[in-house]
Amino acid sequence: xxxxxxxxxxLPGVPARYATTLSLSGWARGVHAIAVDGRPIKIEGNPLHPxxxxxxxxxxxxxxxxxxxxxxxxxVTERVNGIASWDxxxxxxxxxxxxxxxxxxxxxxLVTGRVTSPTLARQIDALLRALPEAVWHVHEAIDExxxxxxxxxxxxxxxxxxxxxxxxxxxxxxxxxxxxxxxxQIRLSRAFAExxxxxxRFGRLYVAESALTLTGVKADARRAMPPLEQAAILTSIANAxxxxxxxxxxxxxxxxxxxxxxxDLTAHQGRALVLAGPALPPExxxxxxxxxxxxxxPVDLIAPPDGxxxxxxxxxxxxxxxxxxxxxxCLAILGxxxxxxxxxxxxxxxxxxxxxxxxxxxxHGDETAGATRWHLPLTHALESWSDLRAxxxxxxxxxxxxRPLYDGRSLHEILPLLAGHTxxxxxxxxxxxxxxxxxxxxxxxWRRCLHDGxxxxxxxPIVDPGAPRxxxxxxxxxxxxxxxxxxxxxxx
Numbered sequence: 001x002x003x004x005x006x007x008x009x010x011l012p013g014v015p016a017r018y019a020t021t022l023s024l025s026g027w028a029r030g031v032h033a034i035a036v037d038g039r040p041i042k043i044e045g046n047p048l049h050p051x052x053x054x055x056x057x058x059x060x061x062x063x064x065x066x067x068x069x070x071x072x073x074x075x076v077t078e079r080v081n082g083i084a085s086w087d088x089x090x091x092x093x094x095x096x097x098x099x100x101x102x103x104x105x106x107x108x109x110l111v112t113g114r115v116t117s118p119t120l121a122r123q124i125d126a127l128l129r130a131l132p133e134a135v136w137h138v139h140e141a142i143d144e145x146x147x148x149x150x151x152x153x154x155x156x157x158x159x160x161x162x163x164x165x166x167x168x169x170x171x172x173x174x175x176x177x178x179x180x181x182x183x184x185q186i187r188l189s190r191a192f193a194e195x196x197x198x199x200x201r202f203g204r205l206y207v208a209e210s211a212l213t214l215t216g217v218k219a220d221a222r223r224a225m226p227p228l229e230q231a232a233i234l235t236s237i238a239n240a241x242x243x244x245x246x247x248x249x250x251x252x253x254x255x256x257x258x259x260x261x262x263x264d265l266t267a268h269q270g271r272a273l274v275l276a277g278p279a280l281p282p283e284x285x286x287x288x289x290x291x292x293x294x295x296x297x298p299v300d301l302i303a304p305p306d307g308x309x310x311x312x313x314x315x316x317x318x319x320x321x322x323x324x325x326x327x328x329x330c331l332a333i334l335g336x337x338x339x340x341x342x343x344x345x346x347x348x349x350x351x352x353x354x355x356x357x358x359x360x361x362x363x364h365g366d367e368t369a370g371a372t373r374w375h376l377p378l379t380h381a382l383e384s385w386s387d388l389r390a391x392x393x394x395x396x397x398x399x400x401x402x403r404p405l406y407d408g409r410s411l412h413e414i415l416p417l418l419a420g421h422t423x424x425x426x427x428x429x430x431x432x433x434x435x436x437x438x439x440x441x442x443x444x445x446w447r448r449c450l451h452d453g454x455x456x457x458x459x460x461p462i463v464d465p466g467a468p469r470x471x472x473x474x475x476x477x478x479x480x481x482x483x484x485x486x487x488x489x490x491x492x
Contacts, residue, residue: 012037019046019453021388021396022381024059025142026114026306027051027183028388030396030453031060040064040382040401045186046453051390053190057181058491066363066380067405073365073377074406080373086407089359089374090417096330096357097420105131107329109319109355110418112411113336114140116306116389119433123415125308130419135322138313141341142182142488146278148304150285154468159301161289162392166191167298168273169203170264172237174288175230175277177213181490184391192218203268206261208233209277210485223257227485231284231476234276237262238287241294243470265295273297279485286471293468302460305393316342323351331355332418334411335378339367361414377408384410385426387433393460396453397430 002012010016016035021028022043030049034042043061047054066072078084078092100108108131115121115138128134151159163178165171165188178188195201207219210227225233232248236255239245240262250258265272272295276288292299307313316338322328331352339349349371352358358372369375383405386398412426431446437455438445449455 007038010038018399018401019451020382020401021398021453022060022063023388024183025140026116028116028390028394028396029060029183029186031056032453033382033401035401038402040067048452048454049390049396050187050392050394050459051183052186055186055190057185063381067382072363072406073369073375073408075377076407077365077375078373086409089376092374093357093359093417097418100131100134100329101420103133105134107327108134108418109137109322109328109331110134111137111139111316111319111331111333111336111338114138114306115308117387118389118395119387119412119430120415121308122433123412123429125311127415127419128311135318136311136313137316137319139316139336139338139342144278146280146282147276147285149282150276151289153282153286153471154289155465157465158304159463159465160304160391162300162302163188163273163275164191164298164300165273166194167271168195169201169271170268170273171203172206172208172261172265172274173215173277174208174233174274175210175227175280176275177209177215177277178275179215179218180213181488187391203271204264206264208257211487214490221257221260223254225254227279227483228476229254230277231280233258234274234284234287234291235473237265237274238291240266241291243290245473248476270296271298273299281474283471283473286468287473289468290470300462301465302393302462305389305391305460316346316348320346320348320351323354326354328355329357331358331372333358333360333368333372334414335361337362337366337368339371361411376414377406379404379408379410383408385430386410386412387430393458395455395458397449397455399450
């Protein structure tokens with residue numbers, strides 16, 4: 001139907017392009033969303049954003065399909081009575097919320113995924129300040145726990161590693177798949193391709209892995225080996241650089257592979273890089289930091305951008321124990337599906353029923369929605385306002401291309417309800433976060449950030465933590481029989 005009053009600057013049939021941000025595992029990837037007649041139809045990369053650099057991957061492209069998915073949650077539901085409303089939910093929440101507030105938050109448990117949104121982090125921090133006895137849990141289906149612990153072992157504090165593949169000429173990947181699916185795939189693949197376009201800096205890519213990956217396909221030399229042998233490779237490389245560790249027992253073919261890799265890495269100091277896979281224990285991630293320091297590898301280290309200063313979130317195991325004790329008065333699971341993605345031995349589907357009041361907010365009526373008493377529909381990223389950080393800390397804004405198709409709200413609009421406040425529009429909450437940053441001409445700064453899709457000069461500063469410590473390695477023994485290695489699916 002034609003417009004009675006046509007929106008300003010909208011021409012029928014002419015595509016309009018808007019800069020916005022999509023997330024994967026909580027991390028931001030800047031995109032340009034193309035809309036025709038007010039409907040998004042295509043996703044392209046934002047060349048100004050460090051997480052996409054003008055390109056996309058299958059997950060970014062699929063955001064359009066997710067927006068129009070007919071199985072999306074459309075309304076508030078209650079497990080016993082079925083379809084409900086936001087008013088009914090707020091009335092049901094008022095009872096357990098008053099109990100929790102009377103005990104300074106004791107009994108309130110909040111579960112989220114990785115939080116990189118400055119606005120969401122500010123809201124959670126304000127909630128925990130108002131209710132200091134409340135507990136915040138973070139759960140990601142694909143986490144980086146071993147890498148994070150390894151950095152702490154090496155440097156004594158949490159740090160995030162940003163490998164610079166564009167400056168590395170010799171690369172060894174031990175169980176790592178930097179070119180494979182993940183929140184950093186676009187950036188790392190672009191950097192690797194740029195380096196290989198220069199014939200004078202072509203270099204070599206060595207890969208030791210147990211299952212074929214995209215990085216292994218691109219390798220100049222690939223060695224297939226059981227998972228438990230991968231740690232021995234890192235130990236041998238460290239010994240070649242003077243670590244003096246106990247020499248591991250390697251098969252002859254693997255030993256020759258390690259000798260060739262060690263010689264190439266040593267010959268390219270300052271341009272050589274070693275990457276360890278997420279399945280390797282923390283001690284070998286710490287050893288990788290030591291190796292890279294000896295090689296003067298092109299690696300940047302930053303403070304983790306996915307946290308709230310001064311707060312360490314609890315785990316799902318802590319939540320399971322609280323549910324067993326019967327101390328959970330109000331459980332709110334926002335934007336996560338732990339029933340499907342948490343370790344099976346936690347048996348969250350059964351334990352959640354022990355909470356006096358439970359609510360889940362998500363795009364779909366998934367497994368966690370079926371385990372909680374209430375389910376709230378979330379708005380899609382193309383329907384809501386927000387902000388997110390990329391893996392290097394760069395902030396970008398999330399702006400909607402259309403009004404919500406269904407009766408959903410964003411996480412920013414749901415969190416105030418847990419503090420007993422009325423819902424506030426996400427637009428106002430995000431602007432409040434950045435008002436001080438915008439300075440005297442906030443409106444001009446805001447429009448510029450929306451246009452570019454990136455908040456200028458917002459990347460996390462690179463830190464120099466000093467020389468990493470050589471870790472004490474646990475004893476490893478050859479495995480008998482089969483070894484199982486679990487990997488994330490590259491298309492889910």
